Every structure is written in C-alpha cells, then in structure tokens.
Amino acid sequence: MSSPKQQEEREVRGASRREFLKTAATGAAAVMGAPGAAQAFDFESFLQKNFRQMSDEEIDEVLDRLSRKYSKKYGKDVTVDAVGPMDDVVYGYGLDISRCIGCRRCVYACVEENNQSRDPEIQWIRVLEFEREAATRGIDMEDGNPYYDHETVPAEDKFYLPMACMHCEDSPCTNVCPTGATWSDPDGIVVIDYDWCIGCRYCMAACPYGARKFNWGEPNVSAEDINPDMHLLGNRPRSRGVVEKCSFCIQRVRKGRYPACLEACPVGARKFGNLLDPDSEIRYLLKHKRTFVLKSELKTNPKFFYFYG
Amino acid sequence: MASNSPDPEDYRPPGYQLVTWVILGLAVVVVFGLTSIRTDHQPDTSRDYPSRPQLPDVEPVLLPPPPMDDEYFPCSDCHEDEPPNPIERELEDEHDEMDFEHGTLWCLDCHDLNDREKLHLADDALVEFEDSWQLCTQCHGKKLADWRAGVHGKRTGHWRGPKEYRACVSCHNPHSPPFKPLAxxxxxxxxxxxxxxGNVRLEAAHE
Amino acid sequence: MKTLNYFWHFVMGSLAVVSRGTRAYYAWVGLLVLVILIGVGAYMDQASTGLVTTNMRDPVSWGFYIGNFAFLVGVAAAAVVLVIPAYVYNWGPFRDVVLIAELLSVAAIVMCILFVTVDLGRPEYVWHLAPGLGTPNFPHSMLVWDILVLNAYFLINYFIVTYLLFMAFTGQKYNPSFIMPVIFLSIPLAIGIHSVTAMLFMGLKSRPFWHSAILAPRFLSSAFCAGPALLLLVFQVLRSVGKIKISNEALFKIGELIAYAMAVNLFFLGVEVFTEFYGETAHSVHARFQWFGIHGSSAIALWTWLALACNSLALVGFMVPSLRYRLPILSAACVLAIAGVYIEKGMGLLLPGMTPGVLGEVYHYIPSLNEVMVAAGIWGIGVLLFTLMVKVAMEITVGKMRYEQP
Known part of the structure; x- marks a missing residue:
C-alpha cells in the first residue's frame, strides 16, 4: 500500500540496519562464544526482520532458507509457506459441548499436525472435565480437571470443555506483546512470528484462556513424526524460549481445508467456517443454536463459540 | 557530603517550585491516563497482504454408509422362508444379541414387512438401506436441518472446496443410536x- | 578537551580507589564475586538448557525473577523519599545522604534490568524492543513503557551522581541551573517507574488478583517502606566504617517517614483484604490462596501472615518515638520492614496472581535451586556495584580522591 518512495526508504533503512546488526552480532557472538552456548548461532534468523515489515522478496528468502534447513534436518521434503489470508474471510470456530465426550483425539491430532514438542510435552488443546453438578454454579474454571484418566469416556455425570486459542477479536495477548511479535491477521487468526518473539511471556500472563504455551526446554519432534507441510506463522518447528499456540491450523485453513482437530473429532462436535459468509456452518450455528463464549465479561470477543447442538 | 550535594538555595528563579510541581502533576496524569487507552479494536496492524480471492466452494459429497453386516444381509436369506408376523413383540430367538435402544420403535416401524431388502417411510414409500437418512429424519427433523447445514455430524476435507459428509448410520447404530464410550x-x-x-511421569508423587 | 582529561583521571582515580581497601573490604568484595560466579554458572546452565531449569511452567509463567524485579523497582523508586525533602524542601540533614540514596537507585535499577533479562526465553533478541532497530509495541505494551522509564530513570540518576561527584573531584562548583532541573525530573520519574511497573500487572484483566486499582498505590507505599529501610541500614554501616558523618537526626527522620509509609501500606492492604473477603466473588480465590491456601497447601499463607507480622511489628518500631530513637530497635524495624515488603511485593504478589491459573490449575511453584542461584548472582552484582560506587563517592566526599595538577 506504500508509495514507491516510502518503499525505497524502507529498504535503505533496512539495509543500514542490517549492516549495523551484523557488526553488533559478530561482536556479541565473540563475547558469547563461551562453551555450552547451545547450538550453532543462526545469524540469518537473528538478523531477520519482523514478518510484518518484510518485503515479499525477503519473505521468500526466509521461506526458502527454512525449507532447505528443515528438509536437511528431518531428511524429508519439507515446504514452509506463508500463504496469506483470503479476501472477505474471518474465521470462526464452533464446539458443541453437548456432544464432546472428552476423548482427546483432537489434542493428539493437533500435536501431530502442528509439530508440537513431544518431549518436553506441549499440547495446544486442553480438555477440561467438569462435574455436571458443579456446573449448576456456572462454569468455574477451578472445577475443571484436565488430568482425568478413565477407562472410557464420557464418564458418568461429567461434561467436557476443550480449550485452545480463542482468536479473540480484542486479544489481550497481542496488546501486551512488547515486540509486536504477535498480532491478529485480517482473517482473524492471532499469529506469532516465532523469529521475533523474545520469550518474555507477558502474553501468557495476559491470556485469559491459558492458550499460550512456552518452550521451557528444547522442543523435540522426531523426523518420523514431523509434518512437512508447514506455515511460517503456524506449525513450523519452534525454538527454545518462544511462545506458541493454536493458529486454527493456518497451514490448512488458508488453503481451504478444515483444521486437524475438527477432522479428528469422532462425534463431529467441532465446526469451522467463515464468519462473513451468511451460508457458512459457523453462521448457521450462531443463528440457530444457543451459543456462548468463555469469560465473556472480559470483553475479549473470542471467535471460538461453544454451543448446545 | 554536604560539600558536593547541591543546595537548592543556589538556584531558585521565581516560580521554580511551581514549575516542578506542574511537571510532576502532568507526569502523574499522563502515566495514570495510560490506563484509559482503549485496547479493544486492535490498533496494531497486520501485514499488507496482497488481495487473495476466496477459493471456489464445492457442494459437499455424501459418503456412502458403511457396508451392511454380512451376517444378516441380505435379510431375505432368512426371511424369505419365514411367514411375516406384523405383531409387535420382543424378539427372543433371533437378533437377540443386538442392542435395541431406540425409543419405543420396533423392527417394522422402519423395516418393510413385505420387502425385506427395503425400509419404509411413514407414508409407506419404500427406501433403500443406503438412503436410510430419509427415514431417520422423518422424526429427527431438527437434526436434518442441522445436518444439511453441516452443523450436525462431521464434515471433512475443505471448509472452502471439496468436502464430504456422512449419513446418520455412518456414526449411529440405527438400532442403538447413542454414542458408545471410547477409551x-x-x-x-x-x-x-x-x-x-524431559518428560517424567511421576504417578506416585500426586493425588 | 580539558573536561575529557579530567574525566580520564576521574575514571582512573575511581578504579584506583576501588582496588584499594581494608582486609574487610577485600573479604566483602571477594564474597560478592564468589556469589556472582555462582550466579553466572547457574545462568550458563539456564542459557544452554532453557528456562526449564527454573520451576516456572505454563500455569505459573512468571516467578522468582519477576518477583525480585517488582521488589527492586520499589527500592529504586524509594530514593525520592530522600530527594524530595532534600531538594524540594531543602532539609539539610538529608542533603548529606541523598547521593547515597541515588546510588542505591542506580544499583537497584541495574538489578531490575538483569532480573527481566534472565527471565527472557531469548535474551539475545532484546534488540527487537529497541526503537529504530526493532518494533517496540508502543504505546500499547506496558512492558515497553516500563523499559523506557526504567532506562530513563537509570540514566538520569547515574548522570546526576556522576556529575556531582565529578565536579567535586575536579574541585569545581556544580552548575545549579543545569543539574537542578535534572534532579527535579527524577522525582516524577521515580513515581513513574513504580506506577508503570504496577500497571504492567494491573492492566491484565485475565488476572483478577492484579486487576485492581489499589495495586499502584500499594506498590508505592510498600516501596517507600523497603527502600528507605534499606538505606537506613546502609547509612549505619557506612557510619561505622567511619568515613562519613551522618547525623542521627537524619536517621530518625527516615524512620519517621517509613512509619507514615508503612501505616499507609497496611491501610491499603486492609482495604484490599476487605474487598476480597467481605464481598467475596469467584475471583477472590486468589486472595484465599494467599491468606489461607487452597487445595491443601498453605505454605504461601504462612509467608503472607509472616509478612503481615513483620510489617506490623516494623510499624510499631518506627511509629513509637521511644522505640524509634533507639538505634538497635530502629535497625530491627528496618530488617522487619525489608523482609515484610520483600515477601509481600515479591512472591506474595506474583504467586497469588497466577495461582490458580486462568484454567483453574493449581501449580505449587517453589523456585528451583538454579533459579535461586541466578537470583543470588544478580543480587551479588547489584551489591558489588553499590559497594564500589559508594566507596568512590565516600573517598571523593572526604576529599581523599581529588584531581591533582600533574
């Protein structure tokens, strides 16, 4: 949208900044060349700009570099893309809590699709189990138990509430991020630039839904398990010390596909679609079902709706 | 120490204190005013993405229901030789290993007395087993609407593009429709x- | 050019001063260096393994580091307790000691910045915050505000003390019309750093325990207890080392000021407790965790009551003149106030805010040994820095360190 002159200026500034940083980084690396300073320092990703400020060419460079890097690392043909949002699309998600049986199929489908660390364990979806009786006081998160372990589910007199990122319209996490490493894209997906996050975890303190997970240790996914279809802002491998979370399976939904959790659900409790399309599944359920969002009093305006089917 | 700490008496133009307190007051107001910054409707902008038209949508495809159980099907293998008995009753000798948990329905409410390979609707029109959803939705009309809209049952594939959906009997056992518990x-x-x-499972340490 | 030459001598002179000292001085510095080395070793472990070496996890994603940070911002801000009487009201006895208060601010801010830095998952990327280089999310992120005011406060205080000492070193008279506005600017900034740090927490609607307007006033009132109490102790140590004269009058006055601050602090606490428990809501679960413990763990409650006891006893010590005017009792009250505020403003602020977590999960966080060692190392750096700066300041003050014409 910027004029050619602005564009030029931006590039000139970018070039001098990169040079400055390169010098600074070399110095820093010399100082930090201590033993045990983890893996080889990746200068290219260190000098990379914020995704929102990169030119298309710069993004292509990054995608190319990462595709090569991961292909080599995992011995597979890995492609990293950065497919942008479609016109006139804002995503919404629906979850039928009258159907969910708490089987956690979605949790593990998500782990596999989105290359979440197996060890140390990271899971974007968390399923809370509630006593039906407790819910007569309203859904109080303190009554929820994510660690239930029954022979079979649903357990008697229990109901289940799966949670992940709510992709809030007014997301507190993006507001507090000091570096602007997380933001809401035009299609409503709250994304994270994993190369820009500094790991301060302010967003985790700000998120009312516990959606954000931190890489406390070095994340680990075996070459065998890695999903080679990656999106730069979605399921590509994360590094230690950054925050990650559900991206509505950005690598799938921007190509028109359903999210992985939805396809894994054995009871069809999960619904997904375009909130701007009056004929979409999501608009149908908003119109015809009783829906609610969690912690509505916080005015975060989630785009993740629970409903009674 | 006194020698190198400044003495305010050295420098006190008229109104200096006033200026100080105004600065202080302003700073406090500015700082406290921050709390009222509107945080809704995110001011931070995303990337300037190029326009990208929506993918073409495609009508959903109904997946065929799972094949019928060889043990019973075709029904006429047994029923051909049996005289039809339209009287509602508990089955005792046959089909007794099956669960029947479908309200007050009994066999012939759905299965046709005369044409054993078919089902019948309320108006006696015959329906193939593959089209059993037409029968189910006679009663479950609300579910029909939800199912057509993609809100009851499961769709797979593309939210925008080719997608599949499933008939009632793909997920529900028509004789006992509630979902069975899963591990x-x-x-x-x-x-x-x-x-x-790394991950350590310390079962004993908790509960 | 002449100034540069002076400054060169100032720096060299300072280095000479800090490298000389009594046996006790060497022992003290040696001890601090040892603590720092332990901290550096622990941090290298954290840097190569990740923050998993701490006991912070997703439900309690901030812990001991940020708790220490919150406490130390208060210590840094507390210099204004002396600056305002000394400079605004021109109260003589404080002007003698205000430089040391400002040095304490400098050391505290350095510790604050270190505590935030060790808490980062990827500290090598902090340049993403820098204006011009990175993309600081200004004005929306309170963390950016905090970084700005902390750095500004650090620079201003560091500049003030360096300027004053440098002028004394060269035997020149400071330029009042130049330095006084800077000193006056440091006053609102001190209040600013603490208010903004409080707002960093207050702005989080996801955490009802922090999402309360009383937090900023409580931050300030508790800071005005712990900071000056720390100074009171430092002054007595410096006096016994024997180099500078600090009047009892100044000490008693500081004690009196702490009494006011502590009374206000306890009042604010009472108001908060009343709101939480008289009109109890689901959100009061955090206060319940703080005061009584939930799910069978009351470890944190013990600390909370201990902090209350410390602060109350300290209040008595500072408030009653016959007690305050006895130095041993005054010192004991200082220790109690520091301990009380350290508990209340550190882990007492952090843990109830994050327990239970937003999904109701109760994770009983206790800092790991590695975390404590890193924190100790940072305290070591701060105390060492303060020691060295005070040593230089004292030598200049008593006239031992002076620029000599070659």
Whole structure:
C-alpha cells in the first residue's frame, strides 16, 4: 500500500540496519562464544526482520532458507509457506459441548499436525472435565480437571470443555506483546512470528484462556513424526524460549481445508467456517443454536463459540 | 557530603517550585491516563497482504454408509422362508444379541414387512438401506436441518472446496443410536513432570 | 578537551580507589564475586538448557525473577523519599545522604534490568524492543513503557551522581541551573517507574488478583517502606566504617517517614483484604490462596501472615518515638520492614496472581535451586556495584580522591 518512495526508504533503512546488526552480532557472538552456548548461532534468523515489515522478496528468502534447513534436518521434503489470508474471510470456530465426550483425539491430532514438542510435552488443546453438578454454579474454571484418566469416556455425570486459542477479536495477548511479535491477521487468526518473539511471556500472563504455551526446554519432534507441510506463522518447528499456540491450523485453513482437530473429532462436535459468509456452518450455528463464549465479561470477543447442538 | 550535594538555595528563579510541581502533576496524569487507552479494536496492524480471492466452494459429497453386516444381509436369506408376523413383540430367538435402544420403535416401524431388502417411510414409500437418512429424519427433523447445514455430524476435507459428509448410520447404530464410550487418549503431563531431563511421569508423587 | 582529561583521571582515580581497601573490604568484595560466579554458572546452565531449569511452567509463567524485579523497582523508586525533602524542601540533614540514596537507585535499577533479562526465553533478541532497530509495541505494551522509564530513570540518576561527584573531584562548583532541573525530573520519574511497573500487572484483566486499582498505590507505599529501610541500614554501616558523618537526626527522620509509609501500606492492604473477603466473588480465590491456601497447601499463607507480622511489628518500631530513637530497635524495624515488603511485593504478589491459573490449575511453584542461584548472582552484582560506587563517592566526599595538577 506504500508509495514507491516510502518503499525505497524502507529498504535503505533496512539495509543500514542490517549492516549495523551484523557488526553488533559478530561482536556479541565473540563475547558469547563461551562453551555450552547451545547450538550453532543462526545469524540469518537473528538478523531477520519482523514478518510484518518484510518485503515479499525477503519473505521468500526466509521461506526458502527454512525449507532447505528443515528438509536437511528431518531428511524429508519439507515446504514452509506463508500463504496469506483470503479476501472477505474471518474465521470462526464452533464446539458443541453437548456432544464432546472428552476423548482427546483432537489434542493428539493437533500435536501431530502442528509439530508440537513431544518431549518436553506441549499440547495446544486442553480438555477440561467438569462435574455436571458443579456446573449448576456456572462454569468455574477451578472445577475443571484436565488430568482425568478413565477407562472410557464420557464418564458418568461429567461434561467436557476443550480449550485452545480463542482468536479473540480484542486479544489481550497481542496488546501486551512488547515486540509486536504477535498480532491478529485480517482473517482473524492471532499469529506469532516465532523469529521475533523474545520469550518474555507477558502474553501468557495476559491470556485469559491459558492458550499460550512456552518452550521451557528444547522442543523435540522426531523426523518420523514431523509434518512437512508447514506455515511460517503456524506449525513450523519452534525454538527454545518462544511462545506458541493454536493458529486454527493456518497451514490448512488458508488453503481451504478444515483444521486437524475438527477432522479428528469422532462425534463431529467441532465446526469451522467463515464468519462473513451468511451460508457458512459457523453462521448457521450462531443463528440457530444457543451459543456462548468463555469469560465473556472480559470483553475479549473470542471467535471460538461453544454451543448446545 | 554536604560539600558536593547541591543546595537548592543556589538556584531558585521565581516560580521554580511551581514549575516542578506542574511537571510532576502532568507526569502523574499522563502515566495514570495510560490506563484509559482503549485496547479493544486492535490498533496494531497486520501485514499488507496482497488481495487473495476466496477459493471456489464445492457442494459437499455424501459418503456412502458403511457396508451392511454380512451376517444378516441380505435379510431375505432368512426371511424369505419365514411367514411375516406384523405383531409387535420382543424378539427372543433371533437378533437377540443386538442392542435395541431406540425409543419405543420396533423392527417394522422402519423395516418393510413385505420387502425385506427395503425400509419404509411413514407414508409407506419404500427406501433403500443406503438412503436410510430419509427415514431417520422423518422424526429427527431438527437434526436434518442441522445436518444439511453441516452443523450436525462431521464434515471433512475443505471448509472452502471439496468436502464430504456422512449419513446418520455412518456414526449411529440405527438400532442403538447413542454414542458408545471410547477409551480416551492419555492425559497431559502435570507441570511438575516436565523437567530439565524431559518428560517424567511421576504417578506416585500426586493425588 | 580539558573536561575529557579530567574525566580520564576521574575514571582512573575511581578504579584506583576501588582496588584499594581494608582486609574487610577485600573479604566483602571477594564474597560478592564468589556469589556472582555462582550466579553466572547457574545462568550458563539456564542459557544452554532453557528456562526449564527454573520451576516456572505454563500455569505459573512468571516467578522468582519477576518477583525480585517488582521488589527492586520499589527500592529504586524509594530514593525520592530522600530527594524530595532534600531538594524540594531543602532539609539539610538529608542533603548529606541523598547521593547515597541515588546510588542505591542506580544499583537497584541495574538489578531490575538483569532480573527481566534472565527471565527472557531469548535474551539475545532484546534488540527487537529497541526503537529504530526493532518494533517496540508502543504505546500499547506496558512492558515497553516500563523499559523506557526504567532506562530513563537509570540514566538520569547515574548522570546526576556522576556529575556531582565529578565536579567535586575536579574541585569545581556544580552548575545549579543545569543539574537542578535534572534532579527535579527524577522525582516524577521515580513515581513513574513504580506506577508503570504496577500497571504492567494491573492492566491484565485475565488476572483478577492484579486487576485492581489499589495495586499502584500499594506498590508505592510498600516501596517507600523497603527502600528507605534499606538505606537506613546502609547509612549505619557506612557510619561505622567511619568515613562519613551522618547525623542521627537524619536517621530518625527516615524512620519517621517509613512509619507514615508503612501505616499507609497496611491501610491499603486492609482495604484490599476487605474487598476480597467481605464481598467475596469467584475471583477472590486468589486472595484465599494467599491468606489461607487452597487445595491443601498453605505454605504461601504462612509467608503472607509472616509478612503481615513483620510489617506490623516494623510499624510499631518506627511509629513509637521511644522505640524509634533507639538505634538497635530502629535497625530491627528496618530488617522487619525489608523482609515484610520483600515477601509481600515479591512472591506474595506474583504467586497469588497466577495461582490458580486462568484454567483453574493449581501449580505449587517453589523456585528451583538454579533459579535461586541466578537470583543470588544478580543480587551479588547489584551489591558489588553499590559497594564500589559508594566507596568512590565516600573517598571523593572526604576529599581523599581529588584531581591533582600533574
């Protein structure tokens, strides 16, 4: 949208900044060349700009570099893309809590699709189990138990509430991020630039839904398990010390596909679609079902709706 | 110490204190005013993405229901030789291993007395087994609307593009429609079980 | 050019001063260096393994580091307790000691910045915050505000003390019309750093325990207890080392000021407790965790009551003149106030805010040994820095360190 002159200026500034940083980084690396300073320092990703400020060419460079890097690392043909949002699309998600049986199929489908660390364990979806009786006081998160372990589910007199990122319209996490490493894209997906996050975890303190997970240790996914279809802002491998979370399976939904959790659900409790399309599944359920969002009093305006089917 | 600490008496133009307190007051107001910054309707902007038209949508495709059980099908293998008995009753000798849990319905409410390979609707029109959803939705009309809209039942494939959906009997046993319990996947690790040495399951340490 | 030459001598002179000292001085510095080395070793472990070496996890994603940070911002801000009487009201006895208060601010801010830095998952990327280089999310992120005011406060205080000492070193008279506005500017900034740090927490609607307007006033009132109490102790140590004269009058006055601050602090606490428990809501679960413990763990409650006891006893010590005017009792009250505020403003602020977590999960966080060692190392750096700066300041003050014409 910027004029050619602005564009030029931006590039000139970018070039001098990169040079400055390169010098600074070399110095820093010399100082930090201590033993045990983890893996080889990746200068290219260190000098990379914020995704929102990169030119298309710069993004292509990054995608190319990462595709090569991961292909080599995992011995597979890995492609990293950065497919942008479609016109006139804002995503919404629906979850039928009258159907969910708490089987956690979605949790593990998500782990596999989105290359979440197996060890140390990271899971974007968390399923809370509630006593039906407790819910007569309203859904109080303190009554929820994510660690239930029954022979079979649903357990008697229990109901289940799966949670992940709510992709809030007014997301507190993006507001507090000091570096602007997380933001809401035009299609409503709250994304994270994993190369820009500094790991301060302010967003985790700000998120009312516990959606954000931190890489406390070095994340680990075996070459065998890695999903080679990656999106730069979605399921590509994360590094230690950054925050990650559900991206509505950005690598799938921007190509028109359903999210992985939805396809894994054995009871069809999960619904997904375009909130701007009056004929979409999501608009149908908003119109015809009783829906609610969690912690509505916080005015975060989630785009993740629970409903009674 | 007194020698090098400044003495305010050295410098006190008229109104200096006033200026100081105004600065202080302003600073406090500015700082406290921050709390009222509107945080809704995110001011931070995303990337300037190029326009990208929506993908073409495609009508959903109904997946065929799972094949009928060879043990019973075709029904006429047995029923051909049996005289039809339209009287509602508990089955005792045949089909007694099956669960029947579908309200007050009994066999011939759906199965046709005369044409055993078919089902019948309320108006006696015959329906193939593959089209059994037409029969189900006579009663479950609300579900029909939800199912058509993609809100009851499961769709797979593309939210925008080719997609499949399923007939009632793909998920529900028509003789006993409620979902059967499943074994859940393992629970998540507790935070204390994520250690510098990786995941540690310390079952005994909790509960 | 002449100034540069002076400054060169100032720096060299300072280095000479800090490298000389009594046996006790060497022992003290040696001890601090040892603590720092332990901290550096622990941090290298954290840097190569990740923050998994701490006991912070997703439900309690901030812990001991940020708790220490919150406490130390208060210590840094507390210099204004002396600056305002000394400079605004021109109260003589404080002007003698205000430089040391400002040095304490400098050391505290350095510790604050270190505590935030060790808490980062990827500290090598902090340049993403820098204006011009990175993309600081200004004005929306309170963390950016905090970084700005902390750095500004650090620079201003560091500049003030360096300027004053440098002028004394060269035997020149400071330029009042130049330095006084800077000193006056440091006053609102001190209040600013603490208010903004409080707002960093207050702005989080996801955490009802922090999402309360009383937090900023409580931050300030508790800071005005712990900071001056720390100074009171430092002054007595310096006096016994024997180099500078600090009047009892100044000490008693500081004690009196702490009494006011502590009374206000306890009042604010009472108001908060009343709101939480008289009109109890689901959100009061955090206060319940703080005061009584939930799910069978009351370890944190013990600390909370201990902090209350410390602060109350300290209040008595500072408030009653016959007690305050006895130095041993005054010192004991200082220790109690520091301990009380350290508990209340550190882990007492952090843990109830994050327990239970937003999904109701109760994770009983206790800092790991590695975390404590890193924190100790940072305290070591701060105390060492303060020691060295005070040593230089004292030598200049008593006239031992002076620029000599070659």
């Amino acid at each position: 859940p996947e393992p629970p998540p690790l507790r935070p204390e079980n994520i250690t510098p040495n």
